[in-house]
Amino acid sequence: KILRKAIISYNKVFRELVDYENVWMTAWVQSAAEGLNGVKETPILVRATKGSEDILAVHISKAYMLTVSAARQLRIMGVTLPPMFQAALALHPSVMASKQQLQGVVEECAAVLSSIPSYLKYITRPLVSTVEKVLEPGLNGTLSWVSVGITQFISSSSTAVAKLAD
Numbered sequence: 001k002i003l004r005k006a007i008i009s010y011n012k013v014f015r016e017l018v019d020y021e022n023v024w025m026t027a028w029v030q031s032a033a034e035g036l037n038g039v040k041e042t043p044i045l046v047r048a049t050k051g052s053e054d055i056l057a058v059h060i061s062k063a064y065m066l067t068v069s070a071a072r073q074l075r076i077m078g079v080t081l082p083p084m085f086q087a088a089l090a091l092h093p094s095v096m097a098s099k100q101q102l103q104g105v106v107e108e109c110a111a112v113l114s115s116i117p118s119y120l121k122y123i124t125r126p127l128v129s130t131v132e133k134v135l136e137p138g139l140n141g142t143l144s145w146v147s148v149g150i151t152q153f154i155s156s157s158s159t160a161v162a163k164l165a166d
Contacts, residue, residue, distance in 0.1 A: 032084035035067025039088075039095060039145045044102065045138035055110060056135065058103045060095070060145065068092050095145045098154060102138070105157045109135075112165045127164045134160040 038061025048057045071085035081089070109131060116124055134157050137143040143153055 029082050029084055031063070032067050032071075032082065032088060035061070035063040035065075036084060036088055036091075038063040038067075039091065041141070041144060043139055043141040044099075044143060044145055044150075045106070045135060047139070056106050056139075058099055058106055060099055064088065064095075091146060098145060098150050101154045102157070105154060105161055108158075108165070109161045112161060124164070131157075131160045131164050 042059060042061045044059060046057050046059045048055050067085065067088045071081055071089045074081055074085065075089070113128070137149075137153060138157075143149060147153075
């Protein structure tokens with residue numbers, strides 16, 4: 001009789017543990033989906049304030065970066081990754097390459113804009129407007145890190161900044 005009670009208690013605990021694991025796994029996979037949505041839906045450029053200056057900054061979702069980090073750690077531990085985590089790992093090299101290229105363009109743009117003397121700012125305003133227009137898809141969210149046109153966007157942005165530098 002005591003053994004029967006112990007077995008019943010053990011089975012109840014086991015069922016609760018299995019339920020907990022299912023809930024945890026579902027939440028885990030949903031977090032991966034949020035991470036992937038972060039790389040697909042957030043704007044790649046944001047305006048930030050540095051002191052009294054308005055600057056452009058390259059942006060990648062923190063949820064995406066956490067998803068990639070978790071996927072790497074789990075892969076190292078030998079865990080079979082759900083498809084969402086596999087997708088995050090597959091996208092990561094191209095996303096980071098695009099981020100690095102765009103970061104270079106943004107830094108070059110900031111350097112060029114800061115090198116324009118104040119007496120020439122009015123004259124160069126049309127060129128600056130052209131650069132801002134080229135960068136607009138990255139700012140307004142119509143372009144993401146996984147968009148087909150990301151390479152063309154980086155190329156045209158680089159060309160516009162180079163024209164402004166000349």
